[in-house]
Amino acid sequence: MESIQATKQRFGIIGNDPKLNRAIEKAIQVAPTDISVLVTGESGVGKESIPKIIHQLSHRKHGKYIAVNCGAIPEGTIDSELFGHEKGAFTGATQTRSGYFEVADGGTIFLDEVGELPLTTQVRLLRVLENGEFIKVGSSQVQKTNVRIVAATNVNMFDAIKKEKFREDLYYRLSTVEIHLPPLRNRKDDIHLLFRKFASDFALKYKMPTIKLTDDAITLLLKYRWSGNIRQLRNVAEQISVLEQNRTINASTLQGYLPNEGSNLPAVINTSKAESDFSNEREILYKVLFDMKSDLNDLKKLTMELMKSGNAKEVQKDHEGLIQKIYGEDEDIEDSAIEDLEVLSIPEKSSNHIEPNEEHQDKYHFAEEIEEEETLSLHDKELELIKKSLDRHDGKRKLAAAELGISERTLYRKIKQFDL
Secondary structure (H helix, E strand, C coil): CCCHHHHHHHHCCCCCCHHHHHHHHHHHHHCCCCCCEEEECCCCCCCCHHHHHHHHCCCCCCCCEEEEEHHHCCCCCHHHHHHCECCCCCCCCCCCECCHHHHCCCCEEEEECHHHCCHHHHHHHHHHHHHCEEECECCCCEEECCCEEEEEECCCHHHHHHCCCCCHHHHHHHCCEEEECCCHHHCHHHHHHHHHHHHHHHHHHHCCCCCEECHHHHHHHHHCCCCCHHHHHHHHHHHHHHHCCCCEECHHHHHCCCCCHHHHCCCCCCHHHHHHHHHHHHHHHHHHHHHHHHHHHHHHHHHHHHHHHCCHHHHHHHCHHHHHHHHCCCCCHHHHHHHHHHHHCCCCCCCCCCCCCHHHHHHHHHHHHCHHHHHHHHHHHHHHHHHHHHHHCCCCHHHHHHHHCCCHHHHHHHHHHHCC
């Protein structure tokens, strides 16, 4: 079995942290088997090194090694990328395509950011893990594959399972062996080693003297949180190597390349507070809807009163409070309300109008008490008003709509509805 130190030299891994050494040791031990491995750790800790170690130290080292970033492939095409598709399976599928699981048969597939896989793809992947079978998109033929799966994620898988974003059975199939890589801030003794290695590499790459840190700069380097881990440290080393003419870097100079730690911290959202805010917003929305319904009922009541009396000024006088509620205090109630009410009012005199006398009063009173008959007459009144307005304006819908107080589009719909 290859030693930890030899493996680190072979794969360019810098550091002597006990947790890092334990992760490499587990990778060496599990490599000769076909056990599925899940690599966990924050973004930028170097998780991609572990599957390379596992593949190169396994009996599959002569087979293909394919690394797939699951988070970078669109949801609509990831099944096709992983499992392939048949010609005509979907728009744009002009020919049959082999997926990664078919191409990597006999080798290793590294699924980076596996926590980003859609649930439908997770079901397909579970089938591959259980019996080595998969079906191409658009096909009904079952195919066999013999691949070693190593997955990696920076997502808290138990939270994802709890939120039903990741299948629990798939998690336990993937994590037969779990290898965790510690964040850089927990590897204090390795930070300066890594920085010196990066500084040396960039000096060679850009053909310039290697940068060196003063003691106060080293102290700052070790105290910094490094939220982006090794990736962020490498980026800082490259920036300083290229931009600084003075090759001795003190703490003040280094500070200029280190973002504010607070800006790197992820925002902590109080879930209960967010749910409470949503609940409050929902209550406000319900209240607004109920108020709108109440206003609409008031408007219907006002319209019915107007239809019965036909006198806008009288209705305005009797229902002054209701009209003020509808139109608001800032508007000119006298002009605005009367104008709108007169648009809906029925002409007091017409050739077909019969003034109710004592003989007909009982009949009118009886009709007012029957809500169903009153509702039916509303349709006729509306039709009559539209007809009269169109006649008055020689069929010009825009003028008629303005007079009726409705939009031209609504009037056009009413004309079609009543077949005028």
